[in-house]
Amino acid sequence: MAVLKGATICCPDIHANYSGIPTPLISNNITKAICLQSGIWGYKPRCKSIVQVGGLYVQPCSKRHWRVHCSFSSSSDDNGSMAGNFSANDEEYVNSSVMEAVEVRSGSDGFIIKMRDGKHLRCVHNNPQGGNLPDYAPHPAIVLKMEDGSDLLLPIIVLEMPSVLLMAAIRNVQIARPTVYQVIKEMIEKMGYVVQLVRVTKRVNEAYFAQLYLAKVGNEKETISFDLRPSDAINMAVRCKVPIQVNRNLAYSDGMRVVEPSKLTVQVPRSDGLLFTELDRPDGQPCLETKEFSLILNMLTAVVEERYTDAAQWRDQLHQLRSKKQNWA
Numbered sequence: 001m002a003v004l005k006g007a008t009i010c011c012p013d014i015h016a017n018y019s020g021i022p023t024p025l026i027s028n029n030i031t032k033a034i035c036l037q038s039g040i041w042g043y044k045p046r047c048k049s050i051v052q053v054g055g056l057y058v059q060p061c062s063k064r065h066w067r068v069h070c071s072f073s074s075s076s077d078d079n080g081s082m083a084g085n086f087s088a089n090d091e092e093y094v095n096s097s098v099m100e101a102v103e104v105r106s107g108s109d110g111f112i113i114k115m116r117d118g119k120h121l122r123c124v125h126n127n128p129q130g131g132n133l134p135d136y137a138p139h140p141a142i143v144l145k146m147e148d149g150s151d152l153l154l155p156i157i158v159l160e161m162p163s164v165l166l167m168a169a170i171r172n173v174q175i176a177r178p179t180v181y182q183v184i185k186e187m188i189e190k191m192g193y194v195v196q197l198v199r200v201t202k203r204v205n206e207a208y209f210a211q212l213y214l215a216k217v218g219n220e221k222e223t224i225s226f227d228l229r230p231s232d233a234i235n236m237a238v239r240c241k242v243p244i245q246v247n248r249n250l251a252y253s254d255g256m257r258v259v260e261p262s263k264l265t266v267q268v269p270r271s272d273g274l275l276f277t278e279l280d281r282p283d284g285q286p287c288l289e290t291k292e293f294s295l296i297l298n299m300l301t302a303v304v305e306e307r308y309t310d311a312a313q314w315r316d317q318l319h320q321l322r323s324k325k326q327n328w329a
Contacts, residue, residue, distance in 0.1 A: 095148070096146050098143070150252075162232065198211070202250060209227060212236055
């Protein structure tokens, strides 16, 4: 395995059965989910904080210099970066598609996947040995649907930024400045490679792992694979329009089955950190959740474009809106 060494911060994508989810690793508050120490996404004139932008972690310093902390590895053989004997039709993997899910939670009413259109999917473990899931508050998630006829769902709990950028890519939302995924895609193309495939390969303890496969332009037999977080790999796959595959054993052991696809009628507890909640409700009434989503999107866009004053204003408006929602509740 060839590794480019450097300072890294591990922030894995997590299995939905992880009992430690309520810890600060993933927070309900969007400002806490991305930054570690600051008032506006880790930015200060003299900074000691660390900001995540996609899959890269950058540390802003004085005079607008940024130190990039990243780690890339090639996980093919022991003495090089070539992913030999690679086959896109490997029977150990099953094709999947990305669902427009925005969050997952587990409680007394079971494991619930919340869709972008406001519907809720009540699910149970496909594996009878899976046991009961621990209760935890809503968290952003990426949900993959197996396309082998089983209709199994694999929910992967992620941070809010990858979830936002993935929904933007799926819905073809244009962002003024290039995202880190667009930059990586262009870098790959400049090096004479194309993205061929993404695979969710395994789970170690409670963290999922994925691989991004590249093929040399003009010689598809020459391939390279990189280890990535599933959230980053899936974002790349959607932008490059390539298949997303999941290890078959992993899908059947960790997968969920939908037992109640209809919209829940029970009152769902609200959370400070909800990213999307029941959008596009055709009731003719003002939708606070839609306004909340717009504020979050504007804030994220301003951060990506380094317009920190604007981002702070959007943040303040978001806090005011959430305070009003709590008072009304």
